[in-house]
Each structure stands twice: as structure tokens, then as C-alpha cells.
Amino acid sequence: MRISELSTASGVTIPTIKFYLRENLLPSGEATSANQARYDESHVKRLTLIRALLEIGGLSVAAARDVIDAVDNADLPLNQVFGIAQRAISGSNLSTNSASAESRARVASVLTERKWHVTDDNPGLAGAAKVLDRFSALGHPELIDLIDDYALAADIVARADLRVVGKQPNVAAMAETVVAGTVLGDAVFAALRRIAQEHVSSEMHPAPHPLSQAPASIPDRRKS
């Protein structure tokens, strides 16, 4: 198909497709003349992955390229693709400062409790510890102890993740599943958590749920 047809099939505008080509996120099409190239279904699918990484995953173009390079590199062992995807995603939010020794120790206590064994540079270790620091800084240290129940839930989720990855027919498909599942899995879990919170909240306080009777706007406390 031509670039205009690729645009229609993928819902991505031609200027954006050209940007992804320039940034090496999308492989070039097969040249049919000096100014034209032919694209196929693999380009449509790749555009969906790119948009998922950038728009749902919130990755930078450089981080998305790292992940896509890993997906395209069939020689890379699966665990390593996992690591690259994890780093790309964590890098966007959680890897600027270091966490306190106290919070790192609290995270380590969770690993001991759950008998989890991971390498020291797993990005989740610093990520979790930094959030615990924020709970303290906000004056809500009692939120820190949520981590024990969260870890139980994370174990359930990770086992489901790996079960699906293990059923893929080849390494490329496994790698793509890791990327899509890691990026989009956070979003679907967050959505389900919102649903569960409302359910549990109304179970505990069985009044009519206020979302259905919310005022048109929030009372305005601003002075001007």
C-alpha cells in the first residue's frame, strides 16, 4: 500500500508517519520510485505499537526506539527484552533521584517476606522506594504499609503476565507481548483499581454513591 493508504489503514496522519520514519521508529517501505515506497500490514501493526508506547505508555521517542529495537532483535533473550522494556517505562517517571536508605530497607523487607529474588538494578526497587519516600514527605507514613498487600497483588499479576508470554509461538511475539503487556498492563490495572475502589467504598459506606449526584462544578474557593 502507498503512504496515503497506510495513513487511512492506521489512522495516523502522513506527516506523523514521516516523522516516525525519520526517527527510525517505523522501518522504511520498499522503494518503488525515487519518491514512493510500498508499505504492508507489518507497518500498520508497528504504527499501533508505536502509538501505544508513546500515547499510552508515555514514553519518549528515544525510549520507544530502544523498546522497538529490542523487539526487532530476535537474538536478544526474552529476559533481556523484559529488562529493556522495564527500564524504558520506569525511566520516564521514576529514575531521577535516589531513595532514602529507610525506604530501600522497607522494600527489601517485602522481597524477603515474599521470597522474591531479583538483581540489584531492577528499576522497580528504586521506583517503589521513592514512592515510599513521597508518602512520608506528604505526612502520610501509614500509606507505606500498603506495600505488603500491593506486593501480594503484584505477584498475582506477574504470574498471569508470564503465563501469557510463555504461550507465544516465537521470541519476537514474546517480546512484543512483554512490551504491550507491561505498558498497557499498568493502565488496565489502574482502571480496575478505580472500579474496585468505588465498589469497596460503597460496600463499606452503603449510601447512594455520590458520583451519581455530583454537583455540576466544584465549589470555587479562589479569591479572584
Added chain:
Amino acid sequence: MRISELSTASGVTIPTIKFYLRENLLPSGEATSANQARYDESHVKRLTLIRALLEIGGLSVAAARDVIDAVDNADLPLNQVFGIAQRAISGSNLSTNSASAESRARVASVLTERKWHVTDDNPGLAGAAKVLDRFSALGHPELIDLIDDYALAADIVARADLRVVGKQPNVAAMAETVVAGTVLGDAVFAALRRIAQEHVSSEMHPAPHPLSQAPASIPDRRKS
């Protein structure tokens, strides 16, 4: 304290503090002269909440103001603060297009299975359905069935969330806990999921974990 001392105590620069004041995220200090105002510990704490919402939660200034207005409005029932926080956070990522009827039905099946009862406008419903659509669009419909295990995990997390909220001494503290817990809870869960994924992955494939032997850079497939 003066604005310079507030800056030191909070780690936020004076121009940024002035921006938050102009945007009504931070309440004015007590005026001591035409050009000076006095701030207190409540301002330090509020600055931490603002930064958590903007930097960790990824909220827009307008969405952060909605959440902060809700926290400051002690008359608002707790469930309603929950709803406002949920909408602010979901709005930043997941509320542009509508999801397919098929994905909405799949999410509804999860609610039936778990006996969850929520209002139709819970933002998690559309959010979850939209991610299921993305799984299909990416050519990985098998990821959709992850939702059943994810829902079990979300139930565990939500019960822990509500238990902590219920222990707060007053409505303002409850509201602040909901906000901090909702925004930061997603981040801590995602971090723990990364840790659990590596553990489960190495449990299933007990080779030395490749993160510890990763090459210095990813092989470059780019042409130019």
C-alpha cells in the same frame, strides 16, 4: 516563614512557588506588608502534595487544582472526593475516545464475576475497555484475558486502600490520603509488578538473569 525560607524548606524554587500562588494551587500567605507574606508548615506540606500530583501523578495544573479544591472542601463527602481524584487522574490519559461495545462487555463480565457494583460513569470502566481495544489492535487479543487475574489483584489493593483511608482522623486527612494513595499507589504497584515479573521470570527460566550481563548498548538496526 518568608517565601525564601519556604523555598528552602520545600525544595521548590521561588519562581515556581509564585507560579503555584498565581494558579491558586497554593493558598496565599498572611500579608505582613505590601510586598511580603508569612507562610507556615501547611504551605510546606501543600507544596509536597502539589509536586506529587504534577510530577508523580502527571496531572495538568487544572486537574491538580480540582483535586486540591476537593481536599480543601471539608463539606464534600469522602466518596465524592474519591470520584474527583479518580476523574482527574484518569482524564490525563484515558478519556478521549470511546471503547468498543465488545470490550465494554468484557469489562462488564468481570464486574459480574467479581460481584462489583459501580456507577456507569466510573472512569475505570471506559479506561479498562479502551486498553482491551488496544490489545486487540496490537494483534494480541490473548492479553485481554489477563483482566480476570488483574481484577482479583485490584480487589486486594482496593481493600487495603480503603482500610487505610478509614483509619484517618478526619475528612480532610481522609481526602488527602485518597489523593496521595490513588496517584502514588499506581506508581508503587507498577514498581512492584516490575520486581515480581523479574522474580517470576527467573523462577520459570532459572538461567542467570540477563540484566546483569546486558550489553553496553542495543545492537543498532538503523540504516543511517
